[in-house]
Amino acid sequence: MTDEHRTPVSLTGLPANDPHLLPAARNPELVERVISVCFILGALCLAGFGACYWIDAQPWKLGATLGGGLLFLGIGIVAWGKYLMPRGPFVEERHTLANSDADRQAFAAAIVERGGGVVQRRKLLGGLLGGGMGIFGIVVMFPLLRSLGPLPKTTLQHTDWRSGSYVVDQTGRRVEVGDLAVGSIETVFPEGKENSDRGQAVDQTVLIRVSNEAFTTMKGRETWAPHGYVAYSKVCTHLGCPVGLYEQELQLLVCPCHQSMFNVTNGAVPQFGPAPRPLPQLPLYVDSSGFLRSQSDYHEAVGPGFWERS
Amino acid sequence: MSDVINTQRSKKQALGRYGRIGQSLDELDDRLGVARGGRTFMDKIFPDHWSFMLGEIALYSFLILLVTGVFLTLYFIPSSALVVYHGSYAPLDGQKMTQAFASTVNLSFAVRGGLLMRQMHHWACDIFVGAIVIHMARVFFTGAFRKPRELNWIIGSTLLILAILNGFLGYSLPDDLVSGTGIRIAYSIILSIPLVGSYLAFWVFGGNFPGTSIIPRFFILHCLIMPLIIIGLVGAHLFLLVRQKHTQFPGNGRTEKNVVGSPMFPVFMAKTTGFLFIVGGITALLGAFAQVNPIWQFGPYDAARISYAVQPDWYMGFLDGALRIWPSWSFHSWGHTIPFEVLIPAVVLPGLIFNFVFVWPMIERKFTKDNAIHNLLDRPSNVPVRTAVGVTMLSFLGMLFIASSTDVLAKFFNLSLNTVLVAMRYLTVIVPILAFPITYRICHEIQALHGGGRRKTPNVVTRSSEGEYSATPSPRYVDDVPSHLEATPVPTFIHEEPEESGDSGVRVVDR
């Protein structure tokens, strides 16, 4: 069945009974019958596709008929080309791509001498044009870049948490100090921002109750977690995924994206994984009505690092 | 009146030797002058080794992407405006979501054939990038990128980058939970670039994350700008291929100065058209039986929601893996932060890899000092250094790809997640380093093998009367006589001078 032992011949000028023009199959009639069956099956499958579409059949039936039809037709066509058409092998010459030396010289001459001559003669024009094109190249980028978006300024440095913001859950309900039991976790937002895009993206905070008494995660944060409610920014400091995975026995907040693990009890310091910085902690207090509120905004920018982040 | 054609035979004669078709072709040639070029084109010889089919897989899956993609653009709404979904899928009924997501759910459940088109589009993309990779590997390992084909190599490498990027843009369009997380990660990667990161991120996204501009912008990029560039580059890629002619493996009758194979018309056209249908058929069958990207199960994207076990599509896996295993190096001084734990794996590393890929032909030329034109391919085992370099690079990328599924590996093999991750950190360095000398060694062993890598022919074993056994290779079929064993006899009824041709095995019969 293979052709590599036959001498390759050129296509032009072959006699009609040349062995290279014979089909490759040992038994062309049998192959022809097989291919006909393939074509008939293919046509039937494609007709089936039409029918399935007409009656709004399930997607798998649509795909199976379409796929089967294309497959049968394809196999038939390939078999026709491979087994029934002239088996060859045929040969043709490669012409060198490179032109003659004379042509190359003339080409180079046209560019260098003609072009160079023009520029040499009108140096001032060339220089001015160059300058103009340079300016054009620069200013043409302006609408493309600047109109696309605003300047960041300090938007990345702050969230919407303020001094006295009520801590609310995603339905807008204020969190009270009796809500969570030890070992509970909730996603919270500053009141009024639980609906907004920015609220979802930047202000999102996890509220975890680690104990019943005030909890100190680090030195200087003694008042930050009243009644055991610690609040950390939910935006991972690695690449910004929400860190919603809390394991209460291991006391770890795990980021689902790249598995950075933050220790809940010591200020969300990363114990493992690619995150470089602890999750910022939100200082909380409980007001006289028993609602949880924030003492202030986060003391540092939340989320992944960027150049201006000090 | 004698000029009137009034008999069947004279009518037929008036049409010419090739009938009506011939007449139409004459008319065409009058206007366009295509006769000679057309004949040359149809006589073009294509080497038909099976490894040359891999590029065609990529080309035809791209065609399927275009066709199914047009269908999808008719129904997809690229808008971040919020709507309430009321449709047949109960878990989403009454939920607020972006119009992009809602239209994709609608496309999947309410449009006839919509789910099939969506799935075919997604599978065709997976196959497209996969085919580019193995095609590129074939070109690399056989040395087809050498002079005069360096430009084609660069075009092809650019196509790989564009295909990966367009795939990412495409699966992010539905704005579901899984791909939205990917967009968040992309935002943070742009943010991490020193000096200009925050500006670039705000310009690309039109503000802070997520904003409302990103989905429409991705749509225009994915459906208009990138396909135009890809189509242009594919056209240039194919044009160069036709102009420079395809390479071929050395063998019977094959030299640097010829091409051996099948003619374009009808053999190659038949095979390639059939292959197009088969690629379409396999894609349709995958689209029918294997569910992919079931965005209705993921739900709409919400910046506060996240799912575990989120990986990007496989061709972005090497980036995700690099991000997972990279240690948390971060520079933080003098009022500025440079997050190297993001910058190096997501920006620097792919930049280095792709630059290395682009300039490889130049590197190889410099080291081998080989500036000749090459139309014959190398057997990979005959160029151990290049093969080893290629295997090293592939194993490095492969390890990064495996590293993106650390949690799935830990679940499957019941290991600690931390152990798997630490192991991947070491393996990603050790495996490629080991791969180089092992591959080099294997290549040399194959070279040393008599007839290594070649198909075995049957042997005729004869026993002499003294009892000595001798084996001679025996051709399988009567006319499969290797030409180098005996001179081709010239038939006696043709009188011609034998050609003084240096190329063995090529017999040009003059008519």
Add this chain to the structure above:
Amino acid sequence: MDRAVLGPVLAEVGNGVTSPFFKRCAALSIVSLFACGPVLLFVGGAQAAYKPTPYQTTRKNAGTPNSTMVKKNSDGVIIAYGNSSITYRAPSAALVTLGEALFQQNCASCHGTQANGVPANGTAGAFPDLVGLGPATINFWVDSGRMPAANPRSIEANRRVPRLTHDQALAVSAWVDSLSPGFPLIPYPHLKNANVADGAALFALNCASCHTIEGDGDALAMSTFSPSLRKIPSIEVAEAIRTGPGNMPRFTGNLSDTQVDDIVKFVTTEIQHPNNPGGFGLGGLGPVAEGFVGLAFGVGVLALVGFWVGERDD
């Protein structure tokens, strides 16, 4: 460590905030009754405080826990959250004797004959004190087969074929509860009127981060993992949410009974009987599985086809 103190903690919390809290709630309900009148009687509860958000449905049923909706017993301990989507029942007292016998046979060797735990060689908490944990906790661990533990020293007890039947598990929890009654009681969710779309949204926010959005579970930190939700009865889902077993956090005041009911309905319908119109679900592993299928069955098969279409040489 935390499970053991659930009951007393709730009691303490309830005590701590009863007085001004209760007065305020009473005042609020009186004012809102006068302000909204009969309408409130129909829609139930302080719906005026509820604002639908873009990422949840507009159906007004969230019934989020606030002071008027939470039911407390005479000690001020919360016994139900929100309206009556879930009925909490203590196991029948008639099962106590059977439960004691079963406990001594199956559990006492680790947890002690009085169920108050046995510190084992410095691993305090390895065999925890079960007294006062509430029947839902005990029932969850035994009914799901995690207890009796296959490997008491492992970091996480795996679910396996339960050694005790449903009734036997109830009996054990009845006996342990009789030592010192605790909460929560065994939850029986009423799924008929639950809203599966609300459940989907709540699942995505609260549960998907560990259990994956498909509900298949995955490996978490160290050697812990979140189990698959594909084969869990509805009572166990509710128990797990309310009691927070092992490393799973507990959801008490942050999810109302209606919300838990919605999540249970979502899990038992969509997660456990997914509608996969596109074909085989590929194990719900997402892009990892898709990549393998695409490369093996897509590119691989096509490369093999190319092997047939093209020629070979030697």
